[in-house]
Amino acid sequence: xxxxxxxxxxxxxxxxxxxxxxxxxxxxxxxxxxxxxxxxxxxxxxxxxxxxxxxxxxxxxxxxxxxxxxxxxxxxxxxxxxxxxxxxxxxxxxxxxxxxxxxxxxxxxxxxxxxxxxxxxxxxxxxxxxxxxxxxxxxxxxxxxxxxxxxxxxxxxxxxxxxxxxxxxxxxxxxxxxxxxxxxxxxxxxxxxxxxxxxxxxxxxxxxxxxxxx
Numbered sequence: 001x002x003x004x005x006x007x008x009x010x011x012x013x014x015x016x017x018x019x020x021x022x023x024x025x026x027x028x029x030x031x032x033x034x035x036x037x038x039x040x041x042x043x044x045x046x047x048x049x050x051x052x053x054x055x056x057x058x059x060x061x062x063x064x065x066x067x068x069x070x071x072x073x074x075x076x077x078x079x080x081x082x083x084x085x086x087x088x089x090x091x092x093x094x095x096x097x098x099x100x101x102x103x104x105x106x107x108x109x110x111x112x113x114x115x116x117x118x119x120x121x122x123x124x125x126x127x128x129x130x131x132x133x134x135x136x137x138x139x140x141x142x143x144x145x146x147x148x149x150x151x152x153x154x155x156x157x158x159x160x161x162x163x164x165x166x167x168x169x170x171x172x173x174x175x176x177x178x179x180x181x182x183x184x185x186x187x188x189x190x191x192x193x194x195x196x197x198x199x200x201x202x203x204x205x206x207x208x209x210x211x212x213x214x
Contacts, residue, residue, distance in 0.1 A: 014051070022046035022067075026076050033057035034169075044068065052076060052160065056167040061187070066175030073161030073181040073198060078153050085146050085153075092146075096139050099132045108136060157181065161205075166196040167212055183207050 013029035020033055024047055031051035035043030035058030043058035050071040061068045096108075105112050113133060120126035161181025172194055176187045180198040185207040193212040198205055 013053075019043045019045070020047065020049060022065075024048050026050040028052050028075065028077060030054045030056065035059060050074070050076060052164075054164045054166065056169070058169045059171040059173075060166075060168050061171075061173030061176040063173055068176045069179070070166055070176065071179045072166055073164035074157060074179070075160055078157060082150060082153050085150055089143055089146050092139050092143050096136055099136050099139075102132055103129060103136075108140065161198050162200075164198070168192075168194050169212065178207065180207050181205065 012027065013032060014025055014027040015032040015034075017034065019035055020043070022045070025031055027050065029051070030053045031049055033043045033056070044055075044060045045062045046065050046067050048069045048071070049055060052072065052075045054072050055070055060070070100106060100108065103113060104116060113129075117126060117129055117133075120129060158181065161183075164180060166178055166180070168191075170192060172187060172191050174187055174190050178185045178187065178196055180196065183198060183205050185196070191209070195210045195212045196207055197210065199208045
């Protein structure tokens with residue numbers, strides 16, 4: 001049983017022999033819960049279980065607990081990196097607005113900036129404006145690179161989501177929430193021996209349920 005938070009263990013697989021109950025688990029690999037305990041105890045019940053490369057459990061959910069949430073096909077390290085990039089971009093935007101305000105413009109309009117440079121009353125003011133323009137250009141270049149990295153992360157996440165599954169060896173109970181990539185599905189009926197994966201149907205992504213093969 002895991003009654004505590006394992007959200008920091010995000011490298012590689014997490015394998016639990018018996019069961020996970022109301023825990024927060026995050027793994028950069030797979031979360032595996034074969035449920036080898038005695039009796040009819042459920043393998044994975046409650047909490048948030050995040051396995052970037054998939055989740056396999058003997059059973060998931062419970063008739064008495066509808067708060068089980070699963071996340072697969074989303075790399076936690078890449079999520080953290082994307083959040084960091086967005087925070088950096090927000091900081092860059094703020095710096096750029098300050099510099100543009102000093103130039104007396106509200107957007108990066110090169111024609112307007114050149115006109116203001118031409119009308120500078122002194123060489124000192126012109127030099128100060130040129131310094132500000134160079135800083136704005138560097139920030140804009142940094143933002144372009146950051147945006148490109150965000151797009152690369154998004155593509156990696158899409159590829160991961162397509163090849164990731166949630167596998168239930170015996171019972172899956174209604175009320176479990178499954179997220180694969182950017183798609184989320186609420187399980188409305190109990191089922192047995194089932195598998196869930198992300199498919200693309202006419203350019204639309206959706207979660208598909210299959211019978212788990214032996």
